[in-house]
Amino acid sequence: MSVTLEGFRPSSYLTSETARILETVGNGKAIAAVSGGVDSTVAALVAKRALGDRLFPVFIDTGFLRVGEAESIKTRLGDSSLGLKVKLVKAGGRFLEATKGETSAEEKRKKFRETFYRVLGEEAQKDGCDFIVQGTIAPDWIETQGGIKTQHNILEQVGIDALSTYGFRVVEPISELYKDQVRLLGRHLDVPRDLSERQPFPGPGLLVRCIGAISKKKLDLLKSSTEIVEQKLGPFNYDQYFSGVIENDFVKDAVYDSLEETTAGALGLPPSETRVDVFEDRVTGVKGDTRSYGRLVGIKIQDESRETYGWLPEKLRLAQSGIVEKFVDVTRVAVLVKEKRGGPPLSVIVRAISTRDFMTAAVAQVPWKILKDIAESILKTGDSSRVYYDITPKPPATIEFE
Amino acid sequence: MTTIPVVYVRGQYNHLIARRLQELGVDSRLMPPSTPVEKFEAMKADALVMGGGPQSVRSLDALSEELRDVSNLMTKIKLPMLGICVTHQLMATTFGGSTNLAKKPEFGPVEVSVSDEDTILTGLKPSFTAWESHNDEIVSAPPGFKVLASSANCTVQAMRHENRNLFGVQFHPEVYHTPKGASVFKNFLKVVDDYKRA
Numbered sequence: 211m212s213v214t215l216e217g218f219r220p221s222s223y224l225t226s227e228t229a230r231i232l233e234t235v236g237n238g239k240a241i242a243a244v245s246g247g248v249d250s251t252v253a254a255l256v257a258k259r260a261l262g263d264r265l266f267p268v269f270i271d272t273g274f275l276r277v278g279e280a281e282s283i284k285t286r287l288g289d290s291s292l293g294l295k296v297k298l299v300k301a302g303g304r305f306l307e308a309t310k311g312e313t314s315a316e317e318k319r320k321k322f323r324e325t326f327y328r329v330l331g332e333e334a335q336k337d338g339c340d341f342i343v344q345g346t347i348a349p350d351w352i353e354t355q356g357g358i359k360t361q362h363n364i365l366e367q368v369g370i371d372a373l374s375t376y377g378f379r380v381v382e383p384i385s386e387l388y389k390d391q392v393r394l395l396g397r398h399l400d401v402p403r404d405l406s407e408r409q410p411f412p413g414p415g416l417l418v419r420c421i422g423a424i425s426k427k428k429l430d431l432l433k434s435s436t437e438i439v440e441q442k443l444g445p446f447n448y449d450q451y452f453s454g455v456i457e458n459d460f461v462k463d464a465v466y467d468s469l470e471e472t473t474a475g476a477l478g479l480p481p482s483e484t485r486v487d488v489f490e491d492r493v494t495g496v497k498g499d500t501r502s503y504g505r506l507v508g509i510k511i512q513d514e515s516r517e518t519y520g521w522l523p524e525k526l527r528l529a530q531s532g533i534v535e536k537f538v539d540v541t542r543v544a545v546l547v548k549e550k551r552g553g554p555p556l557s558v559i560v561r562a563i564s565t566r567d568f569m570t571a572a573v574a575q576v577p578w579k580i581l582k583d584i585a586e587s588i589l590k591t592g593d594s595s596r597v598y599y600d601i602t603p604k605p606p607a608t609i610e611f612e
Numbered sequence: 613m614t615t616i617p618v619v620y621v622r623g624q625y626n627h628l629i630a631r632r633l634q635e636l637g638v639d640s641r642l643m644p645p646s647t648p649v650e651k652f653e654a655m656k657a658d659a660l661v662m663g664g665g666p667q668s669v670r671s672l673d674a675l676s677e678e679l680r681d682v683s684n685l686m687t688k689i690k691l692p693m694l695g696i697c698v699t700h701q702l703m704a705t706t707f708g709g710s711t712n713l714a715k716k717p718e719f720g721p722v723e724v725s726v727s728d729e730d731t732i733l734t735g736l737k738p739s740f741t742a743w744e745s746h747n748d749e750i751v752s753a754p755p756g757f758k759v760l761a762s763s764a765n766c767t768v769q770a771m772r773h774e775n776r777n778l779f780g781v782q783f784h785p786e787v788y789h790t791p792k793g794a795s796v797f798k799n800f801l802k803v804v805d806d807y808k809r810a
Binding site: 534 | 627666716784
């Protein structure tokens, strides 16, 4: 629970951390759980400095990865510049089985964590390893301890004894650092820029971007829309950009009777020119340092008014904050970019943010014509009927949907 | 070197306060609210900063144990003190003001209007953008305190004691999305320097 960094210096951090790892692991062996992300890559490289050949990098294919991700990461980390010879473990079936039928975000995350450490524990036993090195960073345990959301890589900070539960001890070389400090350490370790600056991808991956119950249809749509969003927004250098998928089931509740009026008022439009939907499946937020597992509101502005008023970032911001202030159960607001009548009852939500340490985030001002282009490409696949853009900062939303 | 412990009350951004102070060359780390006054003296603390948290502090009688400890620190320790978010509210409750559920809570970006640049808000007139996350707010500042800034939803965004070095801010100067947040800490450090010299 303590942050004792005195103005962060990568070289001295590396010296003290490798010494600490050597003291912990002694003559033993360790598995490094890697995902290709900057956190686990840097953690593995720090551990490799200390342990050399006694470190065994393992990549678990959870089935919730992006198209072609597992193979490309294995190749990338095995490059001579990094020298992490990765063992690929395919466990997609087990993860899907464990999370099937769960609609609650926290239950999905906990089932994922359980499966993740069972699989890792089996690998550790096979390789005769008593330790697992993982890339936990400060926001992971701050959010988990604070009850905002269960990050999959937090055990001992929430009182789970890894040794008696899973048969190994946990080593976390960068658990006191924030993302920007990890990137700095990564550059110091000569991690290539495309890896050290890579946008975050959550451990449970597409599982927590598939809002509500997981299904093959939703997962397939999410994979194709993720590819489109990453390709179209890649050149813009936003700190993070991705998509989520949600079913078009809507709440009918008198509580929301005045929602359209609130929205239209904030936008300065007559109520006849806006339509507001409240999605049934809940999404994760954080209000006043407390977890808020609430509703997602989708705003539709009639095409003619949208063309007249343009992208309206300031007015949409007011509508977003007005709705979240007034309706305690709402954590997120998204604006409809495009819809296709008669398509399957699924919506894709695009999110792009700017942040430094991922503790707070602002909505990226993606040009409207880029959003329209993304929406058209996604709708063209015929697997969804609506595409929204999330206009909620953190707080009151979290960065990921669940 | 200046030593400023951060009293940890379980908010999401408490660690960031220590990080910001370290970036300004201060020796800073988190300390639990149960830390005895003598320990702060032994470590030669020059000031205290208190963080935010998920609790409500509407009545002194209903405080959680840790916030009762923080309230006691506020009255016992005579060092310069800065309370952020819930401990800003706690400062009001402790010294005879009042807090309640906000009519309109604030989450994310908020425009804070400065009415008085006194000390911690020096250089921040007329207004600045700050990140917020609160359901409760100060309804009336305690006697002896003056209000320095407000926003559309919240009347007491910043306050200070008229003649003691007690300061409170509702917004979060420690997060990246409050671009002028560093100024608040720098201004507070000036207070601390003056206090050390006196």
